[in-house]
Amino acid sequence: MPKPPNGERKKISDALYIACRNERLEVAEFLLDQGRDPDFRAYMGGTCLHWAEFTGNRELVALLLARGADETVRDYSLKCTPAEFGITCVIRWATRDGSSACCAITRRRPVGL
Numbered sequence: 001m002p003k004p005p006n007g008e009r010k011k012i013s014d015a016l017y018i019a020c021r022n023e024r025l026e027v028a029e030f031l032l033d034q035g036r037d038p039d040f041r042a043y044m045g046g047t048c049l050h051w052a053e054f055t056g057n058r059e060l061v062a063l064l065l066a067r068g069a070d071e072t073v074r075d076y077s078l079k080c081t082p083a084e085f086g087i088t089c090v091i092r093w094a095t096r097d098g099s100s101a102c103c104a105i106t107r108r109r110p111v112g113l
Contacts, residue, residue, distance in 0.1 A: 017042035021051040025060050028052075038069035045076025046085060053086030 016036040019027040021043075028048070032038060039047045049069040052060040061082075065071060071082055080088045 014040070014042060016040060017048050017051060020048040020060060020064070021055065023055045023057045023060060025057065025063065028060060029063060032063070032067045038064045038067050039073065041076070044078070047073060047075070047082065049073075049082040050075050050080075050085040053082040056086065 016028060016031040016038070017040060018024075019031060038049065041047060042051065044050075046054075047069065049061065049064045049071060052064055069082075074081055075085055078085060078088050
């Protein structure tokens with residue numbers, strides 16, 4: 001079971017992850033303005049960009065990328081990039097199947113989809 005982060009900096013960075021996972025664009029922008037790390041690792045080892053991709057919120061994804069989020073980093077659980085994670089996470093949860101096949105499918109997905 002995940003537990004809350006310790007330390008003030010991690011708690012505030014965790015707030016950025018929660019804002020991204022819940023599509024709170026204005027909150028994410030405010031926290032980024034305060035110097036929060038867009039590459040903070042949260043649940044499943046996903047970054048804020050992983051979770052923004054999960055929501056499908058293109059404005060939020062664009063904001064994170066503009067603020068320096070790394071689009072090549074892989075999460076700890078599914079081993080996917082943020083773009084792959086957005087769909088793989090949903091597929092895995094829906095099928096309760098292994099992640100390797102899901103990542104293979106999403107890697108063949110045309111760019112821009």
